[in-house]
Amino acid sequence: MSNHDRPLSPHLSIYRWPITMVLSILHRITGIALSLGFVVLVAWLFDAASGVEAYGVFLSVMDTLIGKLVLVGFSFAFFFHLSNGARHLFWDSGRGFEKEQANRSSWLVLAMTVALTAVFWWVAS
Amino acid sequence: MSLRSPLGRVLGLGTAKDGTSHWWGQRVTAVALLFLGLWFAFVLAITPDFSHAAVLALIGRPINSILLLLLVASLAYHSYLGIQVVIEDYIHSPGIKVVTLLVSRFAHILLAVAAVFAILKIGLNA
Numbered sequence: 001m002s003n004h005d006r007p008l009s010p011h012l013s014i015y016r017w018p019i020t021m022v023l024s025i026l027h028r029i030t031g032i033a034l035s036l037g038f039v040v041l042v043a044w045l046f047d048a049a050s051g052v053e054a055y056g057v058f059l060s061v062m063d064t065l066i067g068k069l070v071l072v073g074f075s076f077a078f079f080f081h082l083s084n085g086a087r088h089l090f091w092d093s094g095r096g097f098e099k100e101q102a103n104r105s106s107w108l109v110l111a112m113t114v115a116l117t118a119v120f121w122w123v124a125s
Numbered sequence: 126m127s128l129r130s131p132l133g134r135v136l137g138l139g140t141a142k143d144g145t146s147h148w149w150g151q152r153v154t155a156v157a158l159l160f161l162g163l164w165f166a167f168v169l170a171i172t173p174d175f176s177h178a179a180v181l182a183l184i185g186r187p188i189n190s191i192l193l194l195l196l197v198a199s200l201a202y203h204s205y206l207g208i209q210v211v212i213e214d215y216i217h218s219p220g221i222k223v224v225t226l227l228v229s230r231f232a233h234i235l236l237a238v239a240a241v242f243a244i245l246k247i248g249l250n251a
Contacts, residue, residue, distance in 0.1 A: 032211060035204045042197070042240045048184060049243035052177045059175065075166075082162055085155050092152065116166075123170040 019106040027084045030077035037074040079116040083109045154203035161196040181247055190248035201237035
């Protein structure tokens with residue numbers, strides 16, 4: 001019996017990523033990113049405690065274009081990881097695992113992330 | 126008939142020797158960070174002035190010092206547990222894995238101690 005023309009799954013080059021898979025990967029990437037964000041948070045506290053000069057260096061680094069982009073990135077990663085983390089806690093109750101429910105909550109998490117990030121920077125500016 | 130040894134049954138441990146403590150610690154800190162994280166984001170958003178004097182006053186307010194201490198403690202533990210899973214997933218060589226886990230643990234403890242010291246120094250001086 002020949003099975004050479006049966007489909008390979010997942011055939012990565014033509015595989016359309018399910019939205020749940022995208023969010024799962026994003027959860028891990030943003031988690032790693034936020035661990036680096038923790039370093040920046042500690043640097044902020046440490047430099048503030050160290051005195052006005054050290055703190056000035058921290059501020060000047062964060063005031064560059066790259067620094068600002070990094071902060072926007074951290075805020076996005078934070079609100080994503082928070083929203084998706086809440087979804088994980090909801091899943092821990094044993095609910096929401098039907099395919100349609102999981103797809104819908106994926107989009108809800110993305111909408112929450114964009115909304116929270118936008119409100120954050122709108123209030124901050 | 127259970128195949129578990131009497132000692133294993135008494136200790137209630139799984140194959141990794143820590144039962145559900147990793148999973149549970151991740152969830153407990155997640156719930157804490159849900160509240161502490163949103164509080165911190167809110168404080169950052171409504172703070173108009175990030176000059177040194179303003180930031181010392183902000184961190185030094187007792188309520189902010191206390192919540193910041195809780196935040197960095199929960200964050201350090203949550204981050205350590207998360208990074209541990211990532212390391213265990215992707216690093217397969219036992220030697221490199223142990224060294225990486227050790228470096229991650231020391232780094233997280235260092236960050237947590239530095240943050241706690243800084244918050245206390247600012248809070249107790251204010």
